Amino acid sequence: MSSDATVSFLTQDAYDRLVAELEHLSTTGREEIAKRIEAAREEGDLKENGGYHAAKDEQGKQEARIRTLQAMLKNAKVGEAPESTGVVESGTVVTAVVAGGEEVFLLGNREIAAGSELDVYSEASPLGAAILGLREGEKTSYTAPNGREIAVEVVKVETYTGQ
DSSP states (O other): OOOTTOOEEEOHHHHHHHHHHHHHIIIIIHHHHHHHHHHHHTTSOSTTOHHHHHHHHHHHHHHHHHHHHHHHHHTEEESSOOOOOSBOOTTEEEEEEETTEEEEEEESOTTTTTTOOOEEEOTTSHHHHHHTTOBTTOEEEEEOTTSOEEEEEEEEEEEOOOO
16 A cells, blocks of 8 residues: 555645544544443453443544544645646546546545545556556556556546536
8 A cells, every 4th residue: 555655635625624533533532432442341341341342443443544644634735636737646537548448537545535426546556656647648557456467548637626
């Protein structure tokens, strides 16, 4: 997957939403989970206490999300989606023929497209890394996780409008 140092483009709206989520998880969320763990702990034997184990598991997932958000926000480039110049870059909507089928997707962070029907590919994904910097009409290929070589042709690059 991507490293923590990956810079990702975020719209101001996505950035604000993620900051609010981080604030909630870091304060209220942590307090709520601590209370649930304490209440479950008071029920007795922890080995057979499903509520305790479920709350601890949820706490682990919550802490992982907090770390993810902190890294993402620390390395975020916030602003308007880049104006398309026909070059694939983070924050652009790409129409490409991938393995013979046409796909339309946003290149960037899935958090940008929350509420959108667009598929999202990270710049660090095999497809994203292969097409980053290509111009409309250019072709390349990449190796899929299963080892297959996949042909890609960039058909169109558009400015992301939030739709």
